[in-house]
Amino acid sequence: VRALLVNVGHGQEPADPHPRHHVAPMDLAQCAAILEADGWRVELWDTVLTPSASSAEIEARVRHKAPDLLIVRPLHASLHVAEQLLRSQAGTTALRLAMGPLVPHIANDLLADGELGRAADGAIVGEPEPTLIDLLPHLREGRLPASLAGLRTRAGEREKPRAFLKDLDSLPIPAQHLLVGRGYRFRYPLDVDGPLHIGYVLTSRGCALGCIFCAPVERETFGTKYRFRSADHVVDELLRLRELGANAVYFIDDFFGFSPRRIRDLCEAMIARDAVMPWCAQIRAQGISLDLLRLMRRAGCSTLCFGAESGSDRVLGLLRKGVTVAEVREQAARIRHAGIQLVGYFIVGVPGETDAERQTTYDFIEEIAPDLVQLHIFNVFPGAPAMDMFPERYVEEGTKFTGPRGLDQRMIDLDRERRSFYRRYYLSPRYLGRALRRRWRPLLHNFGEEAEFVVRTTRFFLERP
Numbered sequence: 001v002r003a004l005l006v007n008v009g010h011g012q013e014p015a016d017p018h019p020r021h022h023v024a025p026m027d028l029a030q031c032a033a034i035l036e037a038d039g040w041r042v043e044l045w046d047t048v049l050t051p052s053a054s055s056a057e058i059e060a061r062v063r064h065k066a067p068d069l070l071i072v073r074p075l076h077a078s079l080h081v082a083e084q085l086l087r088s089q090a091g092t093t094a095l096r097l098a099m100g101p102l103v104p105h106i107a108n109d110l111l112a113d114g115e116l117g118r119a120a121d122g123a124i125v126g127e128p129e130p131t132l133i134d135l136l137p138h139l140r141e142g143r144l145p146a147s148l149a150g151l152r153t154r155a156g157e158r159e160k161p162r163a164f165l166k167d168l169d170s171l172p173i174p175a176q177h178l179l180v181g182r183g184y185r186f187r188y189p190l191d192v193d194g195p196l197h198i199g200y201v202l203t204s205r206g207c208a209l210g211c212i213f214c215a216p217v218e219r220e221t222f223g224t225k226y227r228f229r230s231a232d233h234v235v236d237e238l239l240r241l242r243e244l245g246a247n248a249v250y251f252i253d254d255f256f257g258f259s260p261r262r263i264r265d266l267c268e269a270m271i272a273r274d275a276v277m278p279w280c281a282q283i284r285a286q287g288i289s290l291d292l293l294r295l296m297r298r299a300g301c302s303t304l305c306f307g308a309e310s311g312s313d314r315v316l317g318l319l320r321k322g323v324t325v326a327e328v329r330e331q332a333a334r335i336r337h338a339g340i341q342l343v344g345y346f347i348v349g350v351p352g353e354t355d356a357e358r359q360t361t362y363d364f365i366e367e368i369a370p371d372l373v374q375l376h377i378f379n380v381f382p383g384a385p386a387m388d389m390f391p392e393r394y395v396e397e398g399t400k401f402t403g404p405r406g407l408d409q410r411m412i413d414l415d416r417e418r419r420s421f422y423r424r425y426y427l428s429p430r431y432l433g434r435a436l437r438r439r440w441r442p443l444l445h446n447f448g449e450e451a452e453f454v455v456r457t458t459r460f461f462l463e464r465p
């Protein structure tokens with residue numbers, strides 16, 4: 001029995017040249033591991049890695065494979081491509097399933113019996129792995145059960161909800177051999193002496209925080225209760241990654257820094273089991289001691305990212321960030337002191353923010369001087385708490401990178417201002433000197449990718465909004 005899992009990132013690259021990562025679809029890789037353990041021959045395709053392939057070519061390739069099971073994972077910008085891909089495989093694939101964070105919102109469309117027939121036979125809603133495990137005996141028979149928690153098979157009918165997994169260690173390690181070395185791109189600075197072979201690892205699930213700009217669709221799959229894997233389970237995966245040739249890791253958790261105790265256990269296990277390699281993770285902009293940061297550094301931590309958002313306490317309050325500017329400043333200083341690089345996320349254009357407060361944010365960025373700055377324009381995404389607060393700011397188009405361009409003059413002005421800040425910041429002798437001092441080895445050894453990054457970034461700075 002053969003399964004083909006497709007991450008449909010195709011169509012995701014917008015026209016603007018803003019550089020971005022290619023984040024590996026860890027949920028698909030986890031499902032691949034479950035299928036492989038059940039004896040399936042599994043292939044995992046990610047269309048984001050082949051951006052020049054047209055939708056028709058991808059459909060033809062899948063048709064040629066004629067798998068017994070096709071699982072498609074749509075992304076926001078590729079919904080129609082994913083739906084069409086599923087639809088185009090009717091008759092050549094025994095079973096067509098959709099899964100991923102967006103599926104609860106499009107399941108009814110995929111399952112509707114329209115003129116063209118249904119696009120999918122079933123939609124996995126919520127955390128996919130337990131549902132897939134229960135589905136295994138049915139999949140081998142090429143059919144879906146009429147009723148199974150977490151699986152929707154008819155448009156308009158809600159599936160029985162499935163409880164979130166309590167023990168993440170009960171899952172097999174994701175099928176990293178289907179991801180490593182496939183060309184996934186990672187853009188943050190990492191201390192890697194040689195060509196970068198990035199591995200992605202998810203160590204925890206769920207986030208209970210209430211940032212008003214956070215799109216719930218990104219959190220629905222894993223819920224709001226924080227769960228995490230044991231240190232040894234994660235280290236097993238790191239060792240596997242190294243076997244496969246990865247030389248750096250991005251922990252893609254929404255909330256890696258939830259518990260200092262957990263980070264300490266993980267770092268100690270990495271050191272004890274010789275799984276030290278450069279890694280990057282996202283933490284809160286406060287609450288990690290210098291002592292712990294030094295341990296993280298010894299365990300290979302190369303880069304930490306946090307959402308500092310604003311240089312104004314009043315705006316941080318509007319965003320319900322639960323941190324103060326002073327705390328962010330101290331956390332940034334500790335990170336630098338520990339010899340770790342910093343990626344800072346900031347937001348401008350928050351409703352109610354004054355010009356002076358926005359200027360404070362630019363000044364604050366200069367002050368804490370992150371090694372990489374991402375400056376976002378405030379957007380309201382569907383379902384985010386901000387949608388109730390500022391419905392007039394809701395836009396369907398636009399991303400957190402581009403902002404809702406072209407909608408109103410204020411947004412266009414903000415975008416111009418942002419690019420001008422980027423130019424000032426990144427092209428300053430201070431920044432260039434520090435970047436070269438810290439990153440000359442990676443630049444030398446990973447020249448092709450770094451050069452492409454610089455070209456893209458420069459184009460983005462210079463492009464007229």
Ligand code: SF4
Nearest residue numbers: 207209210211214254
């Ligand atoms: S933005 Fe991140 S930290 Fe904030 S609620 Fe969303 S997932 Fe949690």
